[in-house]
Amino acid sequence: MTKLCRFNDDRLGIVDGNWVVDVSPALSVLPSLNWPAPLSDVLVANLPAVLRAAAPLVSTGPRVSLDEARFQSPVANPSKVIAAPVNYLKHQAEANADGGRNFAKDVKTIDEYGLFLKANSSVAGFGEGIEITFPKRRTDHELELVAVIGKAGRNIRREQSLAYIAGYCLGLDMTLRGPEDRSLRKSLDTFSIVGPWMVTTDEVQDPNTLDLRLEVNGVVRQQANTRDLVFNVQRLVEYASMHYSLMPGDLIFTGTPEGVGPVVVGDQLHCSIESIGSASISVRSAAVQHANAGK
Numbered sequence: 001m002t003k004l005c006r007f008n009d010d011r012l013g014i015v016d017g018n019w020v021v022d023v024s025p026a027l028s029v030l031p032s033l034n035w036p037a038p039l040s041d042v043l044v045a046n047l048p049a050v051l052r053a054a055a056p057l058v059s060t061g062p063r064v065s066l067d068e069a070r071f072q073s074p075v076a077n078p079s080k081v082i083a084a085p086v087n088y089l090k091h092q093a094e095a096n097a098d099g100g101r102n103f104a105k106d107v108k109t110i111d112e113y114g115l116f117l118k119a120n121s122s123v124a125g126f127g128e129g130i131e132i133t134f135p136k137r138r139t140d141h142e143l144e145l146v147a148v149i150g151k152a153g154r155n156i157r158r159e160q161s162l163a164y165i166a167g168y169c170l171g172l173d174m175t176l177r178g179p180e181d182r183s184l185r186k187s188l189d190t191f192s193i194v195g196p197w198m199v200t201t202d203e204v205q206d207p208n209t210l211d212l213r214l215e216v217n218g219v220v221r222q223q224a225n226t227r228d229l230v231f232n233v234q235r236l237v238e239y240a241s242m243h244y245s246l247m248p249g250d251l252i253f254t255g256t257p258e259g260v261g262p263v264v265v266g267d268q269l270h271c272s273i274e275s276i277g278s279a280s281i282s283v284r285s286a287a288v289q290h291a292n293a294g295k
Contacts, residue, residue, distance in 0.1 A: 001203035002051060003277070004167070005196060006076060006125070007069040012043075012050075014058055015197055020069045021061040026053035039079040041249025044150060044166050051200075070127035071196040071279070074169060075148055079247045081118040081192050082240050083173060084110050085182065087230045087255025094258050110231050110255065115240055118173075119187035123194055123251070126279040130174055131190040131286035132265050138177040141263050142256035143214040143222050143271050145207060146171035147233055148198055149250040154241055161237035164246065167198040168207060170271050170279060173253050175260075189286070194251060196279040204275045207233040211274040212257060216267055224257030231255075 003015035012027055013020040029049045030042055043050060086109045124130075132139055150166025172193035176185040186192075204210070207226060214222040226232075231239060236252055244250075263269065263283045272278035 002200045003197040004051075004074055004200070005069070005198070006072040006074050007127070008064065010072070010076070012054070013064075013069070014054055015066070016058055016063075018066050019063040020066060021058050021063055023054035023057040023061050026050050026057060029053045040152070040247040041075050041077045041079075043249075044075060044148060045248035047150060047166055070125075072125035072127060073123045073194040074125075074198040075123070075194060075249045075251060078120050078123060078249045078251045080244060080250045081120050081123060081253070082244070082250060083116055083118055083186070083253040084231060084236055084255040085113045085116060086110055088224065088228050088257040089230060090224075090228070090258035094260065115243070116183050116186075118183060118192050118253075122187045122189060122192040124190040124192065126170075126193060126196045126281045128190060130172070130193065130263070130269075130281060130283045131188070132283060133188055133286040133288070134176060134290050135265065135285070136291045138262050139264075140175045140177060140260050141214060141216065141221070141269060142173040142175060142260050143212055144171040144173050144253045144256050145210060145212065145226055145233075145273055145276075146194055147207065147237070147252040147254060149237075149246045149252065150248055152245065152247055154245045156238055156241040156246070158234045158238040161234040161241075162201070162207075164237060165201055165233075166248070167200045168204050168273075168276055169194050169198050170196065170273050170276055171251075171253050172269070172271065172281070173256060192251070192253070193281060196277065199276045210276070213272045214259070215270045216261070216263060221261050222257055222259035224259075226254070228257060229255060
């Protein structure tokens, strides 16, 4: 199993127990890029070569304790952030019961909505925190399993789809509630939290049987298992590739279970997903705040 991370201002690390080992010299195997840059993450596209170069460095590289590492998103340059709306039936039920979420609209499931895209500028790591830009509006947490695409593909068959995944991460699909299109309300800076590291697929035998848990200030809000996904991971990859050319580094947020709720500045979230790990993140004020969406 390999836990690959980006930490402390773009250093490449491998998690070894309670330590992060700096294996940044392994980045020397990456190809030089010219303009125009490829529509993919160059590290993920060359992941096998990077891991081979990093392996001998794990025993010799500088070490930083997990508590001292500031985790950025392990994927620096996804061409797309793909997300699955209402992909747990219990989440659909709670959304329909909560007018603060649905604004009196009947919430359906992914079968009818399909997928949506988030701005890749919304991607951030657990060490960067969640920004509240519109403090007078409700912002909700949504814990999700994130699949990282490892190689390019289009019209991928469901039974082959797991071979296109490089690894998995924790994800927080943050959501500003309101009547606007969801791709706008979910694309604010820091609203796609990914990490704290990417776990390679050899340790995740079945991504559709993983326990998820999220706490806010020590109180459990979300607790479920990915077996309850409406579209499981294989079907999501297949469905996404019917509509988009998938590229190395593309992120697929697989959907959130029930228990979605609001957060405010000062809150502390603790997230965990079986076989991947756990991480905490704080909610803070954005440098520039707005009371509303400009209406």
